[in-house]
Amino acid sequence: METPTSFKVNHLILEPGVYLRDADEQRGVYTYDIRLVKPTLAYREAITPQMSHTMEHCLAHFLRTMSAIQSEIVYVGPMGCLTGFYILTYTKYTESKMRDIMVTALEYMLSIDEVPGAKAEECGNYTLFDLESTKRRVPEFILLLKKQ
Numbered sequence: 001m002e003t004p005t006s007f008k009v010n011h012l013i014l015e016p017g018v019y020l021r022d023a024d025e026q027r028g029v030y031t032y033d034i035r036l037v038k039p040t041l042a043y044r045e046a047i048t049p050q051m052s053h054t055m056e057h058c059l060a061h062f063l064r065t066m067s068a069i070q071s072e073i074v075y076v077g078p079m080g081c082l083t084g085f086y087i088l089t090y091t092k093y094t095e096s097k098m099r100d101i102m103v104t105a106l107e108y109m110l111s112i113d114e115v116p117g118a119k120a121e122e123c124g125n126y127t128l129f130d131l132e133s134t135k136r137r138v139p140e141f142i143l144l145l146k147k148q
Helices: 039-045 049-065 095-111 131-147
Strands: 017-024 029-035 073-078 084-089
Touching (some): 017 095, 049 084, 049 095
16 A cells, blocks of 8 residues: 555654645646644644634635635645645645745734634534634744744
């Protein structure tokens, strides 16, 4: 059985940051690993499910409707381990460019007063949000990405 690319990464040494994790040149899809929490610290510092869901909605909204790459977004979703997000695009960007876009998306989160797409008719788990806690933690993530 073949091992997925994400399982080949040594999570014991992985640091927070933005990584081009998989480049499927044949199909024209590029997977970015947006790591916001060091995996080995996840048991203490993982993003809560409520924060992850909040960030997923905010990132998806910003990246798909407001960002310079909105037409290139294939998918935005949380990592099951609650240490970050995957972003898939149709265009290959440098890690530096994607990091800048992510910083802008995180800064956007600090400016909003409600989670996009958080109504019962828009979301399958519309009660699993925590914008207040998310906004308290976002500056930490911005700093981590800017240090990379």
